[in-house]
Amino acid sequence: MAVNGGHIAPVPHDLILRAPKALLHDHLDGGLRPQTIIDLAEDAGYPDLPASDAASLARWFTEAAYSGSLERYLETFRHTVGVTQTAAALHRVAHECALDLAADGVVYAEIRYAPELHVQQGLSLEEIVEAVLAGFAQGEREVSAAGQRIRIGVLLTAMRTAMHSRQIAELAVRYRDMGVVGFDIAGAEAGFPPTRHLDAFEYLRRENAHFTIHAGEGFGLPSIWEAIQWCGADRLGHGVRIVDDLTVHPDGRVELGRLAAYIRDRRIPLEMCPSSNVQTGAARSIAEHPLGLLRRLGFRVTVNTDNRLMSGTSMTREMELLSEAFGYGLADLEWLTVNAMKSAFIPFDERLVIINEQIKPQYAALKAVLADRVTGRE
């Protein structure tokens, strides 16, 4: 821990864990508890799990995700989706997701999933949406009964490789006053440009609804450009490849291309997921992750988990990695958190309440704890 004019980094683990966090990009089917997968597989008579105890199964997931093989990575989702084909299973994973995030210090989260992937045993799209919403609501109630607060909004995802996006967009609008706060498209990016789903995005804009688009992760600038300028995305899922539109000169000066400048100047939020980006090769390492540079240039950067199970991560871990790699102190982590909260899809006045009543006072308290700890040591 180094102290530099009041700036203390890296921030100790226990303080990062306690810090209030806002999470915008997390997949429900990427965050199951390993033991839950085993239980659900047993209930459903699902035969294909690659391991039968929680510890080996957890290891199998992270190994497959770090293998560099897209096939193995996709297989991980085949299992998590395979065991969540009933309303009870969906309710359980949503409920546990809320509890796990609250235990990680998350006070606000937007969790996304693709309803169209959970119809294999005959559930209707409405039954799927309602089971997940009920699971989150139960989690929120339990967290609140234990004296903490978490709010969860749902994003409905359409698979970009399929053609159900308009139907899923309509579903998102139908449930928008019941806990669904937005829409997203996900899945293989190369060969499946966002404009393929223009009809869905135009519909959402006519409905004054919010959406984000996975873009600039597996494919570069054209995907980001389409997501923003053709589809009108409010936010970018990942967006890491926006660095392709930056020129770093030998003297350290950085020049922004027109698209990069537009995204920075319009304050378009980037939902960055450091560990996941390293796994998929969108970034070489945490230390070389574009988040550091984009933050310095004033982009609206946010930190996210993407798939907690596959990446073996949490918000606490992502923040610790950044604190270590970039020397971020509590003020930096707070800045990233407020950025995320400002970029949330819930109403502006409700975002402000979370910023002013939870994030700012809790960070002020943590800064005081850390300062005391440092003085105590001197």
Ligand SMILES: [Zn+2]
């Ligand atoms: Zn994602």
